Amino acid sequence: MYAHDTVPLGRTGLPVSRLGLGLASLGGMFAPVDAVQAGATIDAAWRLGIRLYDTAPVYGYGRSETRAGLALRPRPRDEYVLCTKVGRLIEPGGTDTQSIWADPPAGVGPRLDYRYPAVIRSVEQSLERLGLDRIDVLHVHDPDQDYPTALAEAYRALADLRASGVIRAVSLGVNHADVAARFIREAPDPGPDSVLLAGRYTMLDQSGLADLLPLCEQRGIAVMAAGVFQSGLLAEPRTGAAYGYSQVPEALLGRVRAIRDLCHRYDVPPLAAAIQFAFGHPAIATVVVGARAPHEVTDSAALLAHPIPPELWAAMKATGLLPETVPTPAAGT
Structure with a gap:
């Protein structure tokens, strides 16, 4: 599988690359990224055939959207799929601040607001920052x-925007699979078209499999898997803050080390297994990875293309590192 391979985004029919680029890091998540490096990172993704880009107003308090627009505006608009989000307005005095953003723009901050007028205003602001004519x-x-x-209100606003052609797809961006499943069941027809699921369908956490992924498969709702490196824990086991813990439990660290050791036994980079694992489930259309520099995008594309023998997945199940019932990628996918 290659970064530039494309599939339809579920029932929307939007063509998305198998590898998507998440733009939180380019908004300054955890460490500053200058504008030149941000543009070069998106340029590298484009050269690799990546055609799905995911941003949000809260990423750097508008900075990620602004940088996404600068890099994407010269590209043919029908050749990529752009995602952004609603739920937080960026405005003077916004108090829903987050400490993860390095050097955010002065004088503004996010304010949580899911009401209908706020959602419409958020879309208007996003389009202004992006400098584009539409959000996909x-x-x-x-x-x-x-x-x-x-x-009650944000979904209705998005459904109206979809009906009027302002957007192509209504989606959810979640860290909790049970919340997304509940939302899909309770939303009026036709409901969301896709879900961006962060950290809940990975080699360490398959909680999305309990309800959400079967529900999405049944309804033709495409899932974008994000957070597959599990906050970097699969890249480098450590005892510091990661994976939603202030201190990673020793049992979890032991499991990560065992996964890494088994991958090395089969000559597979652990992060290649982390990226490719998600594609074992038919509801997963694309994996969205972050990057703060061009080489990180190139590395992720190489990891997606790295051959993985089926024996690795079988060994993970045989050793209890993956449940027997978890679907794994077929050879050659």
């Missing part, structure tokens, strides 16, 4: 932050 996929970002309003 619009996620309700973290609907668990105010679930009743997100379901």
Whole structure:
């Protein structure tokens, strides 16, 4: 499988590359990234055939969207799929700040708001920052932050935007699979078209398999898998903050080390297995990875293309590192 391979995004028919680029890091997540490096990173993704780009207003408080627009505006608009999010307005005095953003723009911050008028305003602001005429996929970002309003008002706003052709697809951007499954069941027809699921269908966490992924497969809802490196834990086992823990439990660290050792036994980079694992489930259309420099995009594309023998997946199940019931990629996919 290669980064430039494309598939339809579920029932939307939007062609998305198997590898998507998440743009949070280019907004300055954890460490600053200058504008030149941000543009070069998106340029590298384009050269590799990556045609799915995911951003959000909260990423660097508008900085990620601005940089995405600068890099993508010269490209043919019908040749890529652009995703952004609603749920937080970026405005003077916004108090829903997050410490993960390095050197954010002065004087502005996010304000959580899922009400209909705020969603429409958020889309207008995003289009202004992007400098583009449309958004393809619009996620309700973290609907668990105010679930009743997100379901009643944000979804209605997105459904209206879809009906009027302003956006092509209504989506959810979530860290919790159970929230997405509940939202899909409770939203009025025709419901969301896709889900961006972060960290809940990985080699370490298959909680998305319990309900959400079968539901999406049944309804033709495409899933974009994100966070497959599990906050970097699969890249380098450590005892510091990762994977949602202030201190990673020793049992989890032991499991990560065992996965890494088994991968090395089969001459497979652990992160290649991490990227490719998600494609074992038919609901997964694309894997979205982050990058803050061009070489990181190139590395991810190479990991996606790295051959993995079926024996590795069988060994992971035989040793209990993966449950027997988890679907794994077929040879040659």
